Amino acid sequence: MVARLLVAHGARQLTSSAVRRPASFFPSTCQRWQKASAQHRLFSVSAAVKAKQYTEDHEWIELSPDGKTCILGISDYAAKQLGDVVYIELPQLDMEISAGDAIGAVESVKSASDILTPIGGKVVDRNGVLEEKPGTVNRDPEGDGWIAKIEVEGKPEGKLMSKEEYTAFTEEV
Amino acid sequence: MAPSRGLYHVQHTSHRLIEGGRNMALARRAFTSFSEKVANPANRVQSYISRSNNPYLNLSIEDHILRTSPPDSAILFLYTNRPCVVIGRNQNPWLEVNLGILNAAKSGRAKDTEPPAIGNVDLVRRRSGGGTVFHDEGNVNWSITSPRAEFTRDKHAEMVVRALRKLGIARARVNERHDIVLDQGHVKRDCDSQDTHRTPYTIDDGAGPRPLKVSGSAYKLTRGRALHHGTTLLASPNLHIIPQYLHSPAKPFLKAKGVESFSSPVGNIGLRDEIFQKYLQEEFAAMYGAGGKQPTVEIVGEEYLNIPEIRRGYEELRTADWMFSQTPQFTLTNYPTNESASSNSHINQTLTTPVARFHMTIHHGVIKDCEIDGPQSSKDTHDRIRTQLLDRKLQDIQNWSDLLAHDGQAAHPEVTMIARWLAEIMPTPQLPKPDCIY
Numbered sequence: 192m193v194a195r196l197l198v199a200h201g202a203r204q205l206t207s208s209a210v211r212r213p214a215s216f217f218p219s220t221c222q223r224w225q226k227a228s229a230q231h232r233l234f235s236v237s238a239a240v241k242a243k244q245y246t247e248d249h250e251w252i253e254l255s256p257d258g259k260t261c262i263l264g265i266s267d268y269a270a271k272q273l274g275d276v277v278y279i280e281l282p283q284l285d286m287e288i289s290a291g292d293a294i295g296a297v298e299s300v301k302s303a304s305d306i307l308t309p310i311g312g313k314v315v316d317r318n319g320v321l322e323e324k325p326g327t328v329n330r331d332p333e334g335d336g337w338i339a340k341i342e343v344e345g346k347p348e349g350k351l352m353s354k355e356e357y358t359a360f361t362e363e364v
Numbered sequence: 365m366a367p368s369r370g371l372y373h374v375q376h377t378s379h380r381l382i383e384g385g386r387n388m389a390l391a392r393r394a395f396t397s398f399s400e401k402v403a404n405p406a407n408r409v410q411s412y413i414s415r416s417n418n419p420y421l422n423l424s425i426e427d428h429i430l431r432t433s434p435p436d437s438a439i440l441f442l443y444t445n446r447p448c449v450v451i452g453r454n455q456n457p458w459l460e461v462n463l464g465i466l467n468a469a470k471s472g473r474a475k476d477t478e479p480p481a482i483g484n485v486d487l488v489r490r491r492s493g494g495g496t497v498f499h500d501e502g503n504v505n506w507s508i509t510s511p512r513a514e515f516t517r518d519k520h521a522e523m524v525v526r527a528l529r530k531l532g533i534a535r536a537r538v539n540e541r542h543d544i545v546l547d548q549g550h551v552k553r554d555c556d557s558q559d560t561h562r563t564p565y566t567i568d569d570g571a572g573p574r575p576l577k578v579s580g581s582a583y584k585l586t587r588g589r590a591l592h593h594g595t596t597l598l599a600s601p602n603l604h605i606i607p608q609y610l611h612s613p614a615k616p617f618l619k620a621k622g623v624e625s626f627s628s629p630v631g632n633i634g635l636r637d638e639i640f641q642k643y644l645q646e647e648f649a650a651m652y653g654a655g656g657k658q659p660t661v662e663i664v665g666e667e668y669l670n671i672p673e674i675r676r677g678y679e680e681l682r683t684a685d686w687m688f689s690q691t692p693q694f695t696l697t698n699y700p701t702n703e704s705a706s707s708n709s710h711i712n713q714t715l716t717t718p719v720a721r722f723h724m725t726i727h728h729g730v731i732k733d734c735e736i737d738g739p740q741s742s743k744d745t746h747d748r749i750r751t752q753l754l755d756r757k758l759q760d761i762q763n764w765s766d767l768l769a770h771d772g773q774a775a776h777p778e779v780t781m782i783a784r785w786l787a788e789i790m791p792t793p794q795l796p797k798p799d800c801i802y
Contacts, residue, residue, distance in 0.1 A: 247587065248587050277623055278454045278621065278622050278623055278692060280692070296454070298452075298453065298454045298493040299493070300517060301452075301492070301495075301517070301582050301583055302493045302583035302585050303453045303491065303492050303493040303585070305586065307587075322621060
């Protein structure tokens, strides 16, 4: 249990560091990245992969710097659309998944919606906090409310969008 | 089935076979064209009605429509099921349903309270969210699949209210839970007749008789599509016994994650099926049809099980895994625990028989943790029972007494009491046997 919490906590930090970084911090962070990339070219490449990507189904994924794992969750937009989340069916640990699979489900206001994964692999962690506090998905869908961590196999399938592209996409819909 | 015997029939057997084959081929063409019709982008407004009363089939046809209909289409599907209890996707059947009386007629089991004599009642877990409902022949279900972008949780309930009001049901309105109720106020007040959320008989909470629920809503959302389905109690002959089906004897002892039902007093609207269906189809056409033009209403039925996707969905709904293993984690405890002392304070009153303390945690329908402790039975006995139960699927347990007995010998009286108590509150209902309609 302790180990799982630690992993969960680590994962949370990973996601929230990208999302919650206040705008004013960006210059200094960027400088740090630049310095790092000058020393380690490879690292800068993977750092670019790390940005959150969004699907048309309103999930997000964020790949780890080494590209071996990713965190998956549902977007701010989706969480707002769904209303009060009362239950989340989390994927089972070690479950083998393929891109396009439903790996869980969200229930809010009498509505069931599937959580789809755009990438295949194996589920290596799940956000146990959501079992006790499903409302975390409403409070912080792109940070504390992450759903699962996946050991990635292969490339993502389907259309993936950057934050800007996704925002434009949701405004269009 | 067998034709009456006689030379005449024998002589015509081959002819009959050919005829039968031709009919089958025609039927197959009809349901192949159903799949094509549903998915055809040109069919932006579609309307279907089922002549089957099989809840598993109707839910699977509905799911097929949700998965395959064009992104910008709106589809109405009407059906009536034989008596069944339908739980929401993330609900717990042991908590929501009085499982022991579902097969009452079949098994001939009579308890201290006489089970209702309406025969076998199916147990169904649907794919949409929400709470548990009872269906029978006096209940018409409507289902509307439409684009998710323009979808709101009230819009189709409002549509049904408009149809009901045209049929003279002036007390019908949509409530804050997206359900349809009939107001029970005695005094008529001025009210905007176009307002589907208020009637002349609406009264404030607690200021008079509670409105009666006549229709419940549930939803399933996918990428671009939203399915909204609802029940409509028109003339159920079973209103007085519905509560018996929806009160589980295990409830005081269970603590469950997932979705719990919200219980409401229910009533019948008092309309005939055909007239309600007709007005609903018209209202649907007024809402979605080009110039209010009604689409042709197609009839669907049992032969649609020959469509492989529908068959797959149908088989899945009927598995024990979908019915029971899909249940969110829960615990069963026969004593108040620190954690749940306040919510379980009524346990002491409810529980009179077992002396031993018993606790188990069930995840995905499997007993993951189990503790038993009695003042008179030995630790060996406790350990043995624990081993006996761990990792067992709750739905596979048909006989608690046999399971907890010791190598065929009578168990310790404390254990026997626990077994009897478990059999009483956690019975396993018979699931439908694999059928062979085709």
